[in-house]
Amino acid sequence: MNNRKTFLKTGLITGVGLALVGGLLAASGVFAADHVEAPGTQADDAADITDFYAWHKDDKLVLVVDFAGLKEAGSGGTYDGGVLYSFHIDVDADQVADTEIHARFGDNGEGLFGIQVLGLPGADADPFEGEVEMVHDAGGGAMVFAGPRDDPFFFDLDGYLATIDTEALAFDPDNDTFAGTNVTSIVLEMDLTAAVGDATQFQVWATTGRLP
Numbered sequence: 001m002n003n004r005k006t007f008l009k010t011g012l013i014t015g016v017g018l019a020l021v022g023g024l025l026a027a028s029g030v031f032a033a034d035h036v037e038a039p040g041t042q043a044d045d046a047a048d049i050t051d052f053y054a055w056h057k058d059d060k061l062v063l064v065v066d067f068a069g070l071k072e073a074g075s076g077g078t079y080d081g082g083v084l085y086s087f088h089i090d091v092d093a094d095q096v097a098d099t100e101i102h103a104r105f106g107d108n109g110e111g112l113f114g115i116q117v118l119g120l121p122g123a124d125a126d127p128f129e130g131e132v133e134m135v136h137d138a139g140g141g142a143m144v145f146a147g148p149r150d151d152p153f154f155f156d157l158d159g160y161l162a163t164i165d166t167e168a169l170a171f172d173p174d175n176d177t178f179a180g181t182n183v184t185s186i187v188l189e190m191d192l193t194a195a196v197g198d199a200t201q202f203q204v205w206a207t208t209g210r211l212p
Contacts, residue, residue, distance in 0.1 A: 044210075045067070045068040045069070045078060046067065046068055046078050046079075046080035046082075046083045046184075047067070047080075047083045047208040047209070047210060048067055048068065048069070048208075049065060049066070049067050049206060049207075049208060050066045050067055050068075050069035050151070050183055051064075051065075051066040051183070052064070052065050052066070052205070052206045053066075054204045056192050058192075059141070059191060059192050059193065060141070060189055060190070060191065060192055061189070061190050061191075061192045061195045061196070062187070062188070062189045062190075063087050063101075063187075063188045063190075063204060063206070064185055064186070064187045064188075065085055065087070065185070065186050065206045065208075066149070066151070066183040066184070066185050067085075067183065067184055067208065068183060068184045069151055069181065069182075069183045073181065073182055074182070075148065075182055076148060077113075077132060077133065077146070077147045077148040077184040078184045079105035079107070079113040079115075079132060079146075079184070080105060081104060081105050081106045081107065082210055082211050083104065083105075083208055083209070083210060083211070084102055084103075084104050084208065084209050084210075084211050085102070085103040085104065085186055085206070085207075085208055086100060086101065086102050086103075086206065086207045086208070086209070087100070087101040087102075087103075087188065087204065087205075087206050088100055088101075088204065088205050088206070088207065089101075089195055089196060089202055089203070089204050090202060090203040090204075091196050091197060091199035091201075091202045092199070093201065093203070095203075099119065099121065099195060099196075100119055101117065101118070101119045101120055101121075101188065102117070102118045102119060103115055103116065103117045103118075103146070103186055103188075104116055104211070105132070105146070112131065113131070113132045114129055114130060114131050114132060115129070115130060115131075115132055115144065115146040115186070116128070116129045117129075117138075117144055117188065120138060120142050120144070120188060120190060121140075121142065121190045121191060121194035121195040122138075122139070122140030122141050122142045122190050122191040122194035122195075123138040123139055123140055123142040123190075124138060124139030124140055124142075125138070125139070128142070128144060130144060132146045132147050133146070133147035133148070134147075140191060140194065141189075141190060141191035141194070142188070142189060142190045142191065142194075143187075143188070143189040143190075144187070144188060144189075145185070145186075145187040146184070146185065146186045146187070147184065147185065148182045148183070148184055148185075149182065149183060149184075149185045151181045151182060151183045158172075159171035159172050
């Protein structure tokens with residue numbers, strides 16, 4: 001059993017700045033969600049983070065970034081080689097990442113896509129490379145997956161908009177606006193000590209950015 005606390009921030013680098021959402025992981029997990037963006041961001045769905053999840057249990061830390069939301073169920077993943085997905089870990093509360101993990105997609109020109117992950121704590125190879133839509137054992141307690149998944153975020157958007165419009169609570173706990181839609185996920189599991197050392201508190205956040 002451990003008593004580490006994880007603070008969460010998420011954001012999207014747009015070339016202008018970084019938007020942050022704060023939270024506290026008090027027990028086993030925490031997430032931040034942002035499914036409705038400005039039109040310019042929605043147009044670049046490969047770089048549009050919908051959710052960021054982080055949790056640790058025993059000796060493992062898991063980081064998940066979801067993006068390119070509101071796709072039809074059964075649709076393929078979004079693999080844009082021009083976007084850099086970054087996971088940041090700060091262990092000394094100075095708001096500066098002490099560990100950075102970067103992921104990007106690429107293809108072989110024949111329709112086969114892969115993911116490359118740099119700086120994955122504990123992994124046998126740096127960078128790690130593997131095909132998308134497969135669960136990979138990267139060694140040293142690290143695991144990697146990238147591919148389409150059913151959107152896990154549950155929210156009644158219609159009820160939210162009605163509540164804003166009428167100023168009366170109108171949420172329906174049985175209505176999930178995002179049911180039956182897909183996101184693309186990058187899931188990284190790693191050894192907790194390899195990621196944060198002996199830190200008892202740490203912050204994690206995710207960003208995306210367009211490569212030049």
